[in-house]
Amino acid sequence: MTLVYSTETGRIKEEKQKPERPKGDGIVRIQKQTKGRKGKGVSIVTGLDLEDAALKLIAAELKKVCGCGGSVKDGNIEIQGDARDKIKAALEKKGYTVKLAGG
16 A cells, blocks of 8 residues: 555655666667568667657657658657668767668
8 A cells, every 4th residue: 555645745756767778888770670560660779878858859850851750769769661871871970870780
């Protein structure tokens, strides 16, 4: 049983902990994935050790460069379609070390 309300302090909320992400090796990897997406491919950008707000800004920039949709999930950026070359060029321009991973 958890305490929800106290007459001394009012409503009691448990503080949410930030999800801990493993630290990368400084290399940004871009891979294409179609598994579980009904044959539609997405480009997944992993290895960016940034907070969610900064990731969303970079994702918005990449979506503009590629001219397609995307999202940020679990610290990874997902861009619709196979636009790995455009993403690689855009991230290298920002100063990241980028590798194309997977087939």
